[in-house]
Amino acid sequence: MPITCTSSDRTLHANLTGDIDHHAAKDLIEQFEIQMDRYVPKNLIIDCTGITFMDSSGIAVILRLWHRMNANEGTLSVQNIPKQPLKVLRAAGLDKIITFE
Amino acid sequence: MLSISCTNEVTIQFLSRSSNEGFARNAVASFVAQLDPTLDEIGDIKTAVSEAVTNAIVHAYPEDIGKIMLRIRLYSDRSIEIYVKDWGIGIDDIEKAKTAMFTTGNDERSGMGFTIMDSFMDKLKVVSKRGKGTVITMRRRFSPRLGTTL
Numbered sequence: 160m161p162i163t164c165t166s167s168d169r170t171l172h173a174n175l176t177g178d179i180d181h182h183a184a185k186d187l188i189e190q191f192e193i194q195m196d197r198y199v200p201k202n203l204i205i206d207c208t209g210i211t212f213m214d215s216s217g218i219a220v221i222l223r224l225w226h227r228m229n230a231n232e233g234t235l236s237v238q239n240i241p242k243q244p245l246k247v248l249r250a251a252g253l254d255k256i257i258t259f260e
Numbered sequence: 261m262l263s264i265s266c267t268n269e270v271t272i273q274f275l276s277r278s279s280n281e282g283f284a285r286n287a288v289a290s291f292v293a294q295l296d297p298t299l300d301e302i303g304d305i306k307t308a309v310s311e312a313v314t315n316a317i318v319h320a321y322p323e324d325i326g327k328i329m330l331r332i333r334l335y336s337d338r339s340i341e342i343y344v345k346d347w348g349i350g351i352d353d354i355e356k357a358k359t360a361m362f363t364t365g366n367d368e369r370s371g372m373g374f375t376i377m378d379s380f381m382d383k384l385k386v387v388s389k390r391g392k393g394t395v396i397t398m399r400r401r402f403s404p405r406l407g408t409t410l
Contacts, residue, residue, distance in 0.1 A: 180285075181314045182278035184368045212285070214310040219370035243303035250379045251372045 162187065164194045171200035176209030179217035187220055195227060202234045213244035218251045225257055236260055268294065268334040276317045276326050284313040284330055291332050292340055297402045304380040305400060311373040312344040312396045318365050320348025320394065339401035351388040358386065
């Protein structure tokens with residue numbers, strides 16, 4: 160199960176784990192849709208501690224979430240990004256538009 | 261002047277199924293381990309391979325499942341060449357395809373694949389012919405290791 164979510168006070172915490180690649184992306188996007196529809200969070204926090212690999216498909220997943228949070232005037236923060244995924248996110252320039260912690 | 265030679269080579273052929281993306285990354289990481297790259301270098305190579313293989317899986321065979329060939333060469337100067345070939349529909353406009361954020365895929369794709377291959381590898385070459393297929397060739401040289409002559 161690539162994401163586990165907890166919610167409190169309109170803030171949704173999602174823990175991403177495993178390889179975030181094209182193979183994983185479709186299922187991941189679906190799972191996020193379900194959680195986002197269920198909780199309608201004002202703030203989304205994505206914890207990346209458990210990510211073992213990420214490529215540009217991971218960028219697509221995060222961008223989708225960013226667009227959705229933006230559309231609802233909410234916030235997105237991405238935390239605890241391991242070295243390899245961080246390099247990929249920076250190469251795409253996502254560090255300039257999304258809060259990394 | 262020292263001439264550079266190919267010291268080792270492996271070729272793998274697999275079906276264009278997304279479940280093979282992880283396998284391709286790990287296969288390349290396993291093979292280049294002989295050169296004792298750093299963890300960061302392995303990360304870069306796995307990422308570039310993932311992008312090239314994923315592109316072939318997503319785009320080459322829209323109606324069907326086809327074959328993808330992955331060849332890795334190791335050279336005497338600690339450089340590697342990664343060659344990804346498909347026999348699919350080909351890319352109409354290579355320069356357009358390489359533009360950051362351009363994609364002909366759906367919104368599971370970010371259009372950043374070529375940008376990432378370009379930034380993580382030293383050299384990237386794309387050759388494609390409509391209806392014939394596409395070849396991606398990438399090169400990267402690993403940093404010298406202490407106690408070796410290179």
